[in-house]
Amino acid sequence: MSTKSTYILKFLNVMSWIAFIGLCIKAGTLLTSYGISMFFNEVGAKNLQLGxxxxxxxxxxxxxxxxMVFSITIITILEALVFYSVIQIFLKINYVSPFHETIGKLIQKMSAFSFLVGIFSNVTANYSQKFTAIGIPLPNLTEHIGLGDAFLFFAGILYFISQLFAKGIELQKESELTI
Structure with missing residues (x-):
């Protein structure tokens, strides 16, 4: 593998770690702010996390x-699990023989987590429309629930890639048997 590819993969690995840690912190902040707003200080609901x-x-x-808070937290946790799966792929991939069942299963998990993020985002967006229709503003909500349609599309692409990986694993096993 070329040095340029190696640097790009290392950069992507670092970015995956940053995204994973950031999403874990966001989920923890949401839950902590929720607890404070429910039991200690009503003002906590004014700024749950990042506006x-x-x-x-x-x-x-x-x-x-x-x-609403638990829906946003679930979405954030599922997004963190997507990045955790990416991290696991970086830890377990063998670049000489990349088609391995473990990698294929991790890609399938990423697809499932992305699908769930898409579903929860769309359900939460539809649920929030009930409140905006009666005049309750929910500022910055779309920044926190994400774009469900994009995650659904991403889940489909990952599912397709996982099927390609399954075929690659099958061909690699056949190749090992004939040698």
């Missing part, structure tokens, strides 16, 4: 507020 203001939703209904 996410759900204070008016909390004033409207605590149950809906809790559902």
């Amino acid at each position: 996410l203001d759900l204070s008016q939703l909390k004033a409207y209904d605590v149950v809906d507020y809790s559902i």
Whole structure:
């Protein structure tokens, strides 16, 4: 493998770690802010994480507020799991013989996590429309729930790649048997 490819892969590995750690911190911050806003200080709902203001939703209904916070947290955790799968691929891949069942399963996991992110994002976006329709503003919400359609498309691409990997594993096993 060329040195340019090696540097690019190392860079992608570092970026995956940064994204994973950042998403874990975001999920922890959301849960901590939620706990503070529910049990200690009502003002915590004004800035849950990076400008996410759900204070008016909390004033409207605590149950809906809790559902929204947990939906955003689940989306964040699933996004972190996507990047964790990428990290696992970097740790386990053998560049000489890359078609291995472990890598194929990790790509399938990435596809499943991406699919779940897409589903949860779309459901949460539709759920939030109920509140915007009655005049409860939810500023910066789309920044935190992401674009569900993009994740669904990404899940489809990853599923296709996992099927290619399965075929590559099959061909590699046949090649090893004939030698």
